[in-house]
Structure formats: structure tokens, C-alpha cells
Amino acid sequence: TGPMRSECLGNLLRITLGAEYFEDKYLSFSVVDQSGIAWELDEAMASQCGYTVTYSNWSNIEFRASALSCHSHLEKDVFTVTVQIRASHTPDMKNAVTHLQSASCHYGPWSPRELVCESNYMEVSVRRDVPQTVKDFIQDEPEDWTLAFPEAKVGEASIWQIVFHQPEEKKALLVSDAWSAGYGLNTTDTRVLLRIPYTDVQIQLVKAQGITFSAVRSSIFYKQRWMILVVDTAVACPVDGVDYTNKTITWTVPKYIQPLSAGATSFKDVLVEAGVDLHKLSAKEMASRKYVLLNDLNAITMKIPIGAEGGYYKTSVSSGQHGAKYTINLFLEHQWEDDKWGLTKHTIIKEIETPFEQAELAITNNSNLSARLMNVTLGTFLPDVELVNLTIEGTTVAVPEAVQHGYLTYEIRYANGSKAYVIHVPFDAPSIRKEYTRADTRSYTLNVTLAFITHPTRETFTVPVITVSTVEDAVLPSARGLCDERNLQLIITRGNVDQNWLPFISGWHLTPEAAQKYNYSLRDNGTHLAISVPFLSSHVNYEDIHTSGIKASLYLTLKDGITLADRRDFSISCRFSPSELIQCLPNGTVVITAVKLVGIADLDTSMLVLRDRQCKPSLVTAKTATFKFNVNTCGTSRKFNSTTMTYENDVLYFRPGNVTPVYQLKFVCLYAIKQTVDVRYESKKNLPPSIKPGFGSLALSLKLFKEKSYSDPYQELEYPVVKYLREPLYFEVELLQPEDLRLELHLNDCWATNSQSWDSLPQWPVLINGCENSEDSYRTVFHEVNYSPRVKFPQHLKRFEVRMFTFVRGTTLLQE
Secondary structure (H helix, E strand, O other): OOOEEEEEEOOEEEEEEOHHHHOOOEEEEEEEOOOOOEEEOOHHHHHHHOEEEEEOOOOOEEEEEEOOOOOOEEEOOEEEEEEEEEEEOOOOOOOOEEEEEEEEEEOOOOOOEEEEEOOOEEEEEEEOOOOOOOOOOOOOOHHHHHHOOOOOOOOOEEEEEEEEEOOOOEEEEEHHHHHHOOOEEEEOOOEEEEEEEOOOOOOEEEEEOOEEEEEEOEEEEEEEOOEEEEEEOOEEEEOOOEEEEOOEEEEEEEOOOHHHHOOOOOEEEEEEEEEEOOEEOOHHHHHHOOOEEEEOOOEEEEEEEOOOEOEEEEEEEEOOEEEEEEEEEEEEEEEEEEOOOEEEEEEEEEEEEOOOEEOOOEEEEOOEOOOOEEEEEEEEEOOOEEEEEEEEOOEEEEOHHHHHHOOEEEEEEOOOOOEEEEEEEEOOOOOOEEEEEEOOEEEEEEEEEEEEEEOOOOOEEEEEEEEEEEEOOOOOOEEEEEEOOOEEEEEEEOOOOOOOEEEEEOOEEOOHHHHHHOOOEEEEOOOEEEEEEEOOOOOOEEEEEEOOEEEEEEEEEEEEOOOOOEEEEEEEEEEEOHHHHEEEOOOOEEEEEEEOEOOOOOOOHHHOEOOOOOOOOOEEOOOEEEEEEEOOOOOOEEEEOOOEEEEEEEEEEOOOOOOOOOEEEEEEEEEEOOOOOOOOOOOOOOOOOOOOOOOOOOEEEEEEEOOOOOOOEOOHHHOOOOOOOOOEEEEEEEEEEOOOOOOOOOOOOEEEEOOOOOOOOOEEEEEEOOEEOOOOOOOOEEEOOOOOOOOOOHHHEEEEEEEOOOOEEOOEEOOO
16 A cells, blocks of 8 residues: 555565556665665665566556665575655755665575576575585685675675686686676575676576576585585576567466586476566466466477466557567566575566557547637557657647647547547647638648657657548639729739648749730739730630621639649630721831631731731731731722722631631721811810809719729728828829819818817818918828719829828827
């Protein structure tokens, strides 16, 4: 119970630290000796003294201590270990909380020889039997008896020397040197112990039945009263022997390997037991988990299905890819008798981890269309994964900060301990890409990269999340067309999908610069796009020509600004007077313009001719050819009647090799033969014009326009209009009634007030006696008024521009 719990597992003590308390904290482990001194552990000391710290299932932390560890208190068959654990939220261990845990375990009876293969060390302890005298052994350093390491038992017995048996030589170390080299040596009243880290230089790798073992052959000499005794302290632990096939882990451990059986001639199995997490399992429990334990003549084999109960999956990262590994902590105890040692107990702890296997993650789009909310679930993950940040449009933000970008994330946990992450983003968030797809449909694309970290290994990986939601909310642009005497016009009302669409006419991108070059009109105020093209231009198509008129068409295509895919087509067709193509000048000169018809695609306007094929056009464009000639040339025929003289000719196009024209445009010029014009005039002295004051009823209007072209006035619903200081305001005053050509509108005085009442104070004049106010920092600017479809009487309008200003008193801003 509580943050720590203890278990006695044979000759090992295990203390488990609960993840719910110690997760995400920095830890420091110390062991407390019988004097109350705390010795802080590092990796070297742990492997030398018989301690192991490891992570178990996901985030739980295990501390294990050997019964014969350096600081344990051994009395009869009970050993006691006291551990001090400091936990802090910072690596400098400031404000650390200290936890003290002491536990006692009973262990016995001891076998004559006990071997332990832990994850970070090998340990052998041997019973001290009847001593034997070693002949001819010379003690050359008697003072070494007092240099044993502090934790060695003092009393009747103490270790003197250790000798390592290498194939080439023997190496002897005094106790102090052995301790400094990282070996753990100890004696009790009944046992001699040697502990060797797996990193030791004396370790030999030996093969047994193809399985590699880490082995050390050594002898310990120790003093007992007047005798020198020797103990064989050989130890060996398997390094490999694990195979993964058909979703099964196979672990093979050979029996009776040479370093442990030297000198023995007969062997007998006494006991083979196995389990998980140092808990032995019965045959029934193994069968329920589908474990298989085989004990044949030469080897012990365990088979574990990958994913079976007792193990667990943990997240792993390989080359940035998210995956998992199955981990299981197996435990094998083999006891045998031989004619040298009697009973030997060999305990092997083996943490097995399967190779990396990439895990597939599911991205589920549960977007709420009515609420216009992206709802995406990403999973599943193991509990050791944590979402740490998001990358949105190239900017990386931590999870709490993502809310400011419209991203709400939270995790959901499932009954089996796994979890998933949910992302909520509004459709209208700036980072959501909106794209028109078809008909009235738009797609909303979420493109975000999530970054994760694993605990406790702190590996990182990223997962790109791209989901698309389709919504029927597209408003397409619409158009209306109109024509005047010489122009075709299209006015496009913008929708909500065409902000980045580009206008093309006849396949040609119409930019403001291009429009100016061809004398086209292009105006875009954000809500409307207005295009006006003269009917005689290279981007107009001519359908047919009749006496009733010339049918001209303008085709506009709106294209996607990125892909240039066609999005919307508009067109307008109008008939224009044929008189626009011909001029019959009084001096007998004829100017005629021929147009290329869409029905004759191969027509080359430069090859058009008159009846006299020597008469060629003087001006050629892709769509038109202009001829200028005298009526007495180029094969022009003429006819007379009583009142008029008629001149006729044809514009012709012949395909090469043909004598019959495929294009023929007949034109006629009529001149009056006889015409009398009576002009009566009288010389009279012109009086200077005069203006007399008078009174009458006039209908006037004052409008505010959005731009200098005076084409788009503010509507009633757009008031009040918000402007910044010094932004231009475009005013137009118009005389509506009476519509008398003889009248001209003159502005005398114009002023601004701080309220809607024209006579309120303060006031500021912008026009004085028809002129700008000379005291203005930015003076009023008058704009010329010309004829247009909207303006029939330019003299009835006055237009002027005023810079935005505000009323102040001293340094105080005046408001209504």
C-alpha cells in the first residue's frame, strides 16, 4: 500500500515504486547501513553491491536487493535492507521529498552453491566447508588482512585474495584491489560471496550448445585461524539463447556448462521451476497462459506467445517511427546435484524484449458539420505515451498554448489501459485550409503534426494528421452582363469560395496591368469584380455578322489561383451596329474594319483582301483587319440613281489554292448626289453672359463613394462609415431636378460638423465661396466629371475629395 510496496522473493527483496506517485519525478536511491549511514547508489556501486533498479510494467520502478548485498543485515536466515528514496520535480533535486523503506525477508535453507544471474551482475555464494591446508603458500603482505572493504564481516574469518583463472594466465588480486576494481566480495559465518558486473574485464564468453555465456573462473583464499582456505567461485550466466519465430519467444538455457561443472562426473536434476517477475508459476498456471516449459537431457526451454499474460507492450521508436516492443521478465531456477558440489541452485532473471514492430495508428474523423467543428481522434497509444506539442502551419506550440490557435486537445482512456487523443478545431480557424470542390461543396482540411514523448525512455516521435471534411456551404460567384454602344461589361458578385480565383478572358489572365495596357476596365472592391471590354478588341469573339448587327461575345473564366483549374465560366453576347465597322468620309475615303468569325478558325486576318487582291489591310490584329482606301480604287463598284451614288466592295478571304472565298464581308457607302443646305446667319454683337439671382425648387443629392472612380457609393446599411485619419473621402453632389441642359451646378460653401445636425457647433469649412479652405493642412481636391452611362449631364455634378479629420479641443478628442 502507499507509494511503495515490498516483496520477499527467495534470496531477493523487491521494492516497487508506484507510478501514480513517482511518475515524472527525478529519483535518487540510497541504501542505509547498520550504522545509519546512507550510501547513494550509482550504476557501478549497484552492480558491485547487489542492487538493481529497473522499470517494470510501463512506469512502475523496481528496486531489488540481494540477500547478501553490501549493506544488508543478515541474522540467522533473515536479511534486512533499508532503502532511502528522494523524489524531486527538478534534476538538481531541490525540495526533494525523502521516503524511507525497510524490509526483512526470510531465506533458507541455503544450498552449498548458489548462483544468481541478475540483469546487471553475476553472483556466486559458496558454503564454507571443512578447511583444507594449502601447502607452500607464502603470505607476502600480512597487513592486507586489515584492508578488506568496510562491509566485509570482521571476526574469525575474512577474505584475503581472489585469483582469476584465464586460459593464458592466473591473476591474483588483494581484497582492496579487487574492491577498487569493482568486484563485490564478502564472507559471512557460513558463506563466501563473489559478485561480478557484466562489464568486468575478467569475463570470458564461452559457448555451450551454441548459446553464449558470460563466465568467470576464480578461486577465493581466505584465512581461518592458522589455516589458509580456498573456495572455487566460478560463475556463468547466459547472454543470448532467445529466438523469435511464429509470434513466439523461445528461450533456451543449456544445463551443466563447463565452467560450473569442472571436476564433476555425475549430475542429477533436482528441480526446474520458472515464472514471471520472480513469481514461480505452477504447471496449471503456465498452461492457462499458454506457456511451455521443456526440460530435456541437455537444456531447459521456455516458449512464450508474444503478447501473453505476464508480459506487457511498451512504446518504442525506430528511425522516428512509432511502434511497440513486447517485454516479459522471465525467471528460471534450476537445482541439480553433482559429485563435486552436492546441491547447486542456479537462478536466472532474464528480461526479454521482442524486436521493434511498427504500430498502425488510426485517424478517425468525427467532425460535427452542424456545429462546424473538426473532431479528430488519433490512437490507440499505450499509457507510456504523452502528447507534448503541435506543429500548426510551421509553428510549434505546446499543448496548453494550442488553444490560442483554436486547437483543443484531450485524451481518452480505455478499459485496457490504452488511450487516444482527440483534437477539436473550428472549421473557421485560420489554419484550416478551405477549398472549393464541386457544385455547392467546400472541403476543409486539417493539417497538423503531433509530437509525442515516451516514458521513461523519453524517446520522441511525430504523427502527421491530415483529415478532410466536406460541407455543402459553398456560395459561388454570380454575374450579370450589359452592353453599351461600344463595350461589353460583366459584373461578378463574389461568393465565399473565390477569394483566390483569377479572371481569364479568352484564356488570357486579366491583371490590372494587362487591363491598362489594352484599355480595358477592371475594378475589384472585394465584393464585386467589374470588367468592361471594347467590342473591337482582341479578346472578344465574333459569332456572326448581319445587317441587324454584329454578334460579339466576351467569355470570362475564373480559375483557381493555385492549380489554375477552371472554376466558373461567365459570358455575355450583344449585337453592335454594323456602322461601327465602316466610315465613309466626305472626301471619298473609306475606312472599314473586318472581324474574324469564330466559325472560321483558320482565318488569318493579315491575308484578308478587297476585290482587288492587291489591296491589303493597313492594320492587323489577331481578330481584326482594317482597310483604308479611296472609293475609286481596289475594285470598288458604283451605282447611280436620282439622289445617291452607291459604292460597294467586299472583304474576302481565300484558303490557299481555292478560288472561292470562305469569308465575304460586303460593305456599301452612300453619297448624296445633290444636296442643298440653307444657312441663315445674322451678324449681331454678342452680349456678355449674365447671371441673375433667383429662387426656385432644386432636387439635390449628396453621396459618399468608396473609391476615386465614383462607381460604388456606400449604401444606407453601410453607415456609419469607419475611416482612419487622412484616408480620402469621395463626395458627389448631383442636381437631380430639373434636367435642364442650360443649368450648371456650382458649390458655394460646404462644411463639416461633429453631429448629424447641419447647424451644430463646432464646424469646419471644406469649401469657401466655391474654393478649398486655405487653412486646411490637406486641402480639398476637385475631380473632373465626364460623360458615362450613369452621367448624362456632367454639368449637373460636382465631385471633390476630403481627407479624414477629427475635431479636437486642445488635446482632447471631441465626440458626439
